[in-house]
Amino acid sequence: MEQVIKVNDLNVSFGRQQVITNLNLTLNRGDFLAILGHNGVGKTTFVRTLLKQLKPTSGEIMLAPDTKIGYVPQFRNIDIEYPLSIRDFIALSFTGFRLPFLSRREKQILNEVIELVDLTEIADRSMGKASGGEKQRAYLASALIKQPNLLILDESTASLDPDAKQELLAVVKRLNLQIN
Numbered sequence: 750m751e752q753v754i755k756v757n758d759l760n761v762s763f764g765r766q767q768v769i770t771n772l773n774l775t776l777n778r779g780d781f782l783a784i785l786g787h788n789g790v791g792k793t794t795f796v797r798t799l800l801k802q803l804k805p806t807s808g809e810i811m812l813a814p815d816t817k818i819g820y821v822p823q824f825r826n827i828d829i830e831y832p833l834s835i836r837d838f839i840a841l842s843f844t845g846f847r848l849p850f851l852s853r854r855e856k857q858i859l860n861e862v863i864e865l866v867d868l869t870e871i872a873d874r875s876m877g878k879a880s881g882g883e884k885q886r887a888y889l890a891s892a893l894i895k896q897p898n899l900l901i902l903d904e905s906t907a908s909l910d911p912d913a914k915q916e917l918l919a920v921v922k923r924l925n926l927q928i929n
């Protein structure tokens with residue numbers, strides 16, 4: 750079984766507040782891991798440490814050398830007047846901030862990703878005016894643009910209704926099967 754993530758005795762603190770204490774875990778290729786816990790228990794902190802946005806107090810996180818991470822952060826906000834369509838919003842992930850001129854290959858990836866999250870029909874609508882669940886799927890699509898093999902979703906079904914939750918999780922499950 751090929752290891753993708755190996756966490757050894759990880760400790761993370763903010764000043765005197767120790768948030769993660771001696772965490773050990775191994776994740777293999779194809780695994781599907783859900784981290785559950787109360788608000789403030791340290792779930793996002795773990796993710797941010799994994800992404801190297803935070804430095805452990807001690808211990809380490811090792812990632813397989815070919816790991817390409819796609820990340821959907823917990824808090825995002827898009828103004829209702831946001832000028833781009835869903836498609837253009839997702840396309841921004843090719844460059845980070847400005848609207849790219851897409852190669853034929855990139856256009857193909859863009860269309861595939863949009864199809865994968867079931868946004869094809871409404872891809873030309875305004876991102877700012879999309880519903881919560883549609884936006885969540887657009888964020889997921891953004892994270893998929895770079896074709897990651899490790900996908901991290903932080904509270905990505907928060908605020909979704911039960912049907913939308915099921916749908917999003919079904920998409921993620923399908924992706925897990927496709928990536929691996």
Ligand SMILES: Nc1ncnc2c1ncn2[C@@H]1O[C@H](COP(=O)(O)OP(=O)(O)OP(=O)(O)O)[C@@H](O)[C@H]1O
Nearest residue numbers: 763768786787788789790791792793794795823904
């Ligand atoms: N940048 C920071 N500076 C100081 N303290 C922080 C920082 N980020 C998080 N914390 C603290 O670390 C603890 C864990 O926060 P974290 O965001 O990891 O929780 P969480 O499990 O993701 O919670 P939620 O379910 O609400 O998203 C909290 O007590 C929080 O106040």
Ligand SMILES: [Mg+2]
Nearest residue numbers: 792793823903
């Ligand atoms: Mg969190």
